[in-house]
Amino acid sequence: MLNFYQKLAKSLKQNPVVLATVTSTKGSVPREVGAKMLISADGKTYGTIGGGAGEAKVYQQALEILQTGEKKFVEIDLTGTPATQGVCGGTMLVWLELWTESENLNLVNQIIDILTSGRLRGAQCQRRSLAIVTPFNTDAKPYLETTNTSSLPQLKNHALIETLLPPPTLLIMGAGHIGFYLAQVAKIAGFEIIVHDERSDFATPERFPDASLVLTQAINLITEILEKIPNLYVALVTRGYVQDLEALQMLSNLQLQYIGMVGSEKRVRTVYKNLQLNPEFIQQIYAPIGLDIGALTPEEIAVSICAELIKVRRGGTGTSLSAKM
Template sequence: MRELLLELEQAVQQQKPVCYTCLVETRGSTPQKPGAAMLIYRDGSQAGTLGGGCVEAEVKRRALRMFEADAPEIMTFQLDSDYGWDDGLICGGRMKVLVDPIRSEADLEYYKSMLQLLDGDQGCTEAVVINPETAAGGSETDRYLIDAESNIVAWRGQPEPPSQLWDGLKPIKNRPRPYVNGGIAYLTFLQTCQLVIVGCGHIGQKVAALASDVGFEIIAVDDRQEYCNSERFPDAKQLIVGSFDTVLSDLTVNKDTFIIIVTRGHNHDEEALGHLAQTEARYIGMIGSKRKVKLIFEDLLRTGTPRAALADVHAPLGFDIGSQTVPEIALSIVAELVAYRNLDTIPASYQRPSLVEEIKTPDQVG
């Protein structure tokens, strides 16, 4: 989407007439899902896709008539035999597409705000009125950009949103998919979460591949160049090689960072957790048996790590799904990461008390 908005901005600056089109609602089987967007130029060329040649051809045909229109429009397309003539695409679903002709810098202001929110990568929601009868007080095509703190930062149409907008809004931190509620389509732009993988052995490598596929931004850390490299971690945004003591002391961690500790041994796991347990990371997990985890917790308690910090560590790491092989272990870990990212908690059936609760302090033993 970011690249499409940059191209839209360039087209307006070059005084090149363009229509912004966006899929706002689908029902049944469709080639794309809500949020898909496409630019259409007066000469019939395009950027982006709405997913399917026959659909795009019909959207273009109707959008080309709108370059002189005074207002956006929402068009409905029924994917039946009427639209299957050129490539056999007969999905049987329905699509609603917003078509917005952009001609001036004033028209562009809303999209500049959208680009700014996406560049900030905190997650945001675009609310589009698609049924004014249900969304009382709103007009069709009214649009509102809502940041991660549920503030409206820009609008296109009426400045005052219908009251139903707030009733249907889901927190973006819970990573909802696009949805419709009360005559309003909510198009969600989710934040990219950073996953730091400390330990680049077989499990770390497999976790990186799976986690990248589900939207995590990978940072791989190890003290061995032969393990921490672009050949083994082709999707990693960053590769950090060096002693764990040095690189973890300098690692930037924020409240949106996920961390897993999967090094090759007990001592390295303990060293890594000692550096990371008191950071503001959203999630820290460590692999290992219950016995190993308790031994590491005992050592760190003796050296001053607060019990509360260790209680927040997810260890042993991963859902208990009877994993035996490396791919199964990686799958159990990524499942836990996704659950915590999307739900902000561990599902009740997988919750377990922290092993730090089983460790008695000297005064408790006495």
């Protein structure tokens, strides 16, 4: 979400943009409610509402709106009937609206500020958030309002309400080979990246350009930083079980969405044997970390870890999609 609005702000400074937003879905479709794509006056796009013929239809409608300024819904039929080209099995409704620098840039900048500062508002951010409201009529414009509603987009009073939440943060503890590749893969998957390693020659901004923070302090000195970060995921990919023990002692006092630890089964058992922590906390640990995809290289292990992060975040099963056929 943050990357999209940053791109939208940059585009608005150059050209008017049509913002396409999925507002409702039925059946099997490629994207969820709230998925967005922008189409600028120079024909460039960013984001996706699912690709294929449906997205092509939206693109063509957007080019017309760039000329007329008319807001409209576009229905995407993916039922696979003779009259359609999509075969996903469902339908999507997409709202198209013209955004310009003069009308909307200030709102976009506010959204970017909310999403950026929200990383440091801690638990308070989770209780009381701001949402962008998109009315579905020709006169009203999108606006912000305070909300205590679900983090999922909702339709209410003929408008789409989307809570503005910062992206999930992944703390990578260990700046070795796996951590190096995991930072790149997880960034692509939408995670904000923090890297920690007391070895300052490994943990550097130059080596981890995708990281928002690179920490080299002793483990006991970073607790205060981590306490302020909501929606925190942790991957322990340290160089040894001694570092794992230190990290787990510190992390046991934090609220985490996920914690995984790299290592062989023997290393994991050794860590658990030496831990003197609440058994409930130990049961939360995914160890050995990652999904079983036969990963061997650091690059493959990074993909395996990121797959498990997505599974936990989105509530997946981790089984092959073909097994459900």
